[in-house]
Amino acid sequence: MLWRQLIGSVELRGILSSAPKPMRTSSRTVALELLFAVEFDDAYANLLLPKLLTASRLDERDSALAQELSFGTLRWQLFYDRIIEECAKRYADEIDLKSLIVLRLGAHQLLGMRTPAHAALDETVELAKQFVSRGAAGFVNGVLRRVSERKRDEWLAIVLQGLENPAEKLAVEFSHPIWVVKAMQQSLALDGRESELQDLLLADNIAPLVSLVALPGLAKKSDFEDLPIGPASPIGAQLDSGDPNNLVAFREGRIRVQDQGSQLAALALVEAKPIAENERWLDLCAGPGGKAALLAAEAQVNGAQFICNEIAPHRAKLVSQAIAVVNNKIQVTVEDGRNYSVQHGNQFDRILLDAPCTGLGALRRRPESRWRKTQADVAELSQLQEELLLSAWDCLLPGGVLAYVTCSPHLAETNAIVDWAKKKLIGLELIDANAVLAEINPNLHLNHNRKTAQLWPHIHQTDAMFIALFTKTSG
Numbered sequence: 233m234l235w236r237q238l239i240g241s242v243e244l245r246g247i248l249s250s251a252p253k254p255m256r257t258s259s260r261t262v263a264l265e266l267l268f269a270v271e272f273d274d275a276y277a278n279l280l281l282p283k284l285l286t287a288s289r290l291d292e293r294d295s296a297l298a299q300e301l302s303f304g305t306l307r308w309q310l311f312y313d314r315i316i317e318e319c320a321k322r323y324a325d326e327i328d329l330k331s332l333i334v335l336r337l338g339a340h341q342l343l344g345m346r347t348p349a350h351a352a353l354d355e356t357v358e359l360a361k362q363f364v365s366r367g368a369a370g371f372v373n374g375v376l377r378r379v380s381e382r383k384r385d386e387w388l389a390i391v392l393q394g395l396e397n398p399a400e401k402l403a404v405e406f407s408h409p410i411w412v413v414k415a416m417q418q419s420l421a422l423d424g425r426e427s428e429l430q431d432l433l434l435a436d437n438i439a440p441l442v443s444l445v446a447l448p449g450l451a452k453k454s455d456f457e458d459l460p461i462g463p464a465s466p467i468g469a470q471l472d473s474g475d476p477n478n479l480v481a482f483r484e485g486r487i488r489v490q491d492q493g494s495q496l497a498a499l500a501l502v503e504a505k506p507i508a509e510n511e512r513w514l515d516l517c518a519g520p521g522g523k524a525a526l527l528a529a530e531a532q533v534n535g536a537q538f539i540c541n542e543i544a545p546h547r548a549k550l551v552s553q554a555i556a557v558v559n560n561k562i563q564v565t566v567e568d569g570r571n572y573s574v575q576h577g578n579q580f581d582r583i584l585l586d587a588p589c590t591g592l593g594a595l596r597r598r599p600e601s602r603w604r605k606t607q608a609d610v611a612e613l614s615q616l617q618e619e620l621l622l623s624a625w626d627c628l629l630p631g632g633v634l635a636y637v638t639c640s641p642h643l644a645e646t647n648a649i650v651d652w653a654k655k656k657l658i659g660l661e662l663i664d665a666n667a668v669l670a671e672i673n674p675n676l677h678l679n680h681n682r683k684t685a686q687l688w689p690h691i692h693q694t695d696a697m698f699i700a701l702f703t704k705t706s707g
């Protein structure tokens with residue numbers, strides 16, 4: 233199967249051996265290939281799908297359909313599993329995994345898309361026959377027929393019956409792990425936004441528009457000619473539809489695909505205080521280089537020297553590629569950021585620490601990630617975040633600015649790290665990140681009762697980025 237070649241997969245537990253004659257490549261076969269790869273090979277859906285689509289040669293419409301089929305199925309997995317359990321009269325983990333994946337795909341067509349029931353049933357049963365077994369096809373047919381007997385709302389009422397715990401109800405209704413629902417709730421509460429929990433969970437289940445950034449100093453005014461600027465970043469725009477590859481400026485690297493929360497995070501570091509002559513800037517955890525490209529452009533415009541670092545060699549290469557169009561002389565070091573201050577202590581005026589995190593703020597774009605992360609990851613990552621922050625702090629010159637950024641709103645990765653830093657790091661002062669962001673875009677709805685900034689998909693149409701800005705008052 234195509235995706236195995238594409239991702240150089242290892243032995244696949246015989247997963248596809250039962251396919252007698254390959255089906256014609258269609259949106260559904262591509263979607264199923266992706267779902268199998270995510271489940272059995274830990275593939276990242278957002279990275280593998282473009283490769284599968286290129287290889288499949290589906291046209292634009294069918295490609296969009298393949299994306300909706302696969303990403304929607306992944307996002308709504310928990311909700312569909314509860315419905316499938318009702319119809320199959322057994323728990324999801326008692327169903328053969330390949331059949332379960334095909335059933336989820338069928339349920340999404342029946343309940344999450346406007347696919348006519350007969351097409352959803354026939355095509356999904358055929359997939360089961362081809363990619364699982366004849367026996368599985370009979371089972372899939374029986375279960376999906378039952379699924380098709382009720383509308384989504386009716387199923388929702390049924391699967392919520394008997395659930396007392398409000399967080400569990402939301403977990404099922406909006407298809408998120410319960411611990412993620414609780415983490416989002418706590419973080420929203422800090423901004424007095426508890427009542428927006430459902431809006432946030434729903435936003436996680438809606439595919440974001442393609443967000444673009446115009447690199448300062450490189451992009452021309454005409455590059456965004458037909459696109460309205462914003463909504464969150466003054467150098468961003470969104471594509472309603474279509475492929476950014478159709479834009480010359482994109483092909484030439486002047487505009488890039490980048491979430492606007494990420495743009496704001498990089499801009500906040502640049503705008504936190506006036507730029508002096510010959511500043512030195514560092515991006516400590518730069519891979520794959522999205523924010524590094526923007527910072528490289530800003531450094532170029534402002535006469536600053538810029539260095540990137542990344543621990544993973546293959547991601548360091550991506551950083552080099554991302555910044556090459558801006559300035560191919562920028563140094564990219566490959567070091568453990570936790571030890572960076574040993575060689576580079578007291579050297580930088582501005583540092584971005586875009587820390588490795590759970591990524592719970594980017595669930596819209598990474599549809600499977602909510603099922604992969606665990607609470608144990610949070611504990612491990614927050615330890616790493618503290619260690620990186622300690623090292624970054626030692627790299628910072630007195631008077632310098634450090635942006636601590638996560639693509640997660642989980643309080644253990646955000647405010648708890650800031651509280652730790654306030655106690656631990658000598659000479660640390662918080663710069664009001666919301667005031668800085670308001671200067672960048674006065675129309676952002678920010679919480680000015682706090683000094684750290686939390687962006688939200690349902691409000692800002694960005695990933696849920698967290699931004700804290702520190703300055704060092706003494707050596």
Ligand SMILES: C[S@@+](CC[C@H](N)C(=O)[O-])C[C@H]1O[C@@H](n2cnc3c(N)ncnc32)[C@H](O)[C@@H]1O
Nearest residue numbers: 517518519520521522523543568569586587588
């Ligand atoms: C959130 S990502 C950075 C995203 C990047 N700023 C961008 O906008 O494209 C975090 C990066 O930190 C890297 N990383 C993890 N542990 C690290 C360490 N100890 N030192 C340096 N980099 C590390 C990861 O490999 C990952 O590429």
